[in-house]
Amino acid sequence: MISLIRITAENFDRFVQEILAIERVSFPSPWTSEAFREEVQRSFSSLWALTDNQELVGYICFWALAGELHLMNIAVHPQRRGEGLGRMLIDRMITAGICEGIDCVFLEVRPSNTPARKLYRQVGFREVGRRAKYYSDTGEDAILMALQLNSGGNTGTLTTVYTLS
Numbered sequence: 001m002i003s004l005i006r007i008t009a010e011n012f013d014r015f016v017q018e019i020l021a022i023e024r025v026s027f028p029s030p031w032t033s034e035a036f037r038e039e040v041q042r043s044f045s046s047l048w049a050l051t052d053n054q055e056l057v058g059y060i061c062f063w064a065l066a067g068e069l070h071l072m073n074i075a076v077h078p079q080r081r082g083e084g085l086g087r088m089l090i091d092r093m094i095t096a097g098i099c100e101g102i103d104c105v106f107l108e109v110r111p112s113n114t115p116a117r118k119l120y121r122q123v124g125f126r127e128v129g130r131r132a133k134y135y136s137d138t139g140e141d142a143i144l145m146a147l148q149l150n151s152g153g154n155t156g157t158l159t160t161v162y163t164l165s
């Protein structure tokens, strides 16, 4: 069974090693354990684990600030890519944003990251700008993408934990 679990200070240790294993094979400059711990301590940050039969298959981290969501991190286990799990994580973030009355979602992506760019475009994100030399490890620009939610002032909570069947 696939489950989406909010990571908190209480269950952080249960997930952190599996997150770091995926993070290290997914990014040229992976986040550290401390970076993930900081996210669970931030009131405006959400870090969710996607598990399949108790095993971590992906995660997503996003901020909710000033009526906007900002996608900070997303990765799927290399052996589980192409199964729709990345799409599932993004869709759930968007659903949470709509419930919260969020207007817009922003993210940065490397121009070289074709899989991620296609995923974001498929969900409806559009390129709205560039951030020059945003990635200090490669000197690459970032493409800034945005998705308008038009959630119409709904109210809800970003602490929702989803269990997917």
Ligand SMILES: CC(C)(COP(=O)(O)OP(=O)(O)OC[C@H]1O[C@@H](n2cnc3c(N)ncnc32)[C@H](O)[C@@H]1OP(=O)(O)O)[C@@H](O)C(=O)NCCC(=O)NCCS
Residues within 6 Å of the ligand: 026, 027, 074, 075, 076, 077, 080, 081, 082, 083, 084, 085, 086, 087, 088, 108, 109, 110, 113, 114, 115, 116, 118, 119, 120, 122
């Ligand atoms: C980007 C990432 C999260 C996508 O996760 P995923 O579970 O493989 O993606 P999905 O299976 O949900 O695919 C959804 C859509 O994304 C696009 N996509 C995914 N993988 C792709 C690939 N290798 N090549 C081209 N498009 C791809 C497709 O449009 C796909 O839709 P389709 O299956 O109908 O063609 C995953 O590749 C990953 O973890 N990459 C490393 C970390 C990373 O780059 N994160 C993004 C930082 S901005």
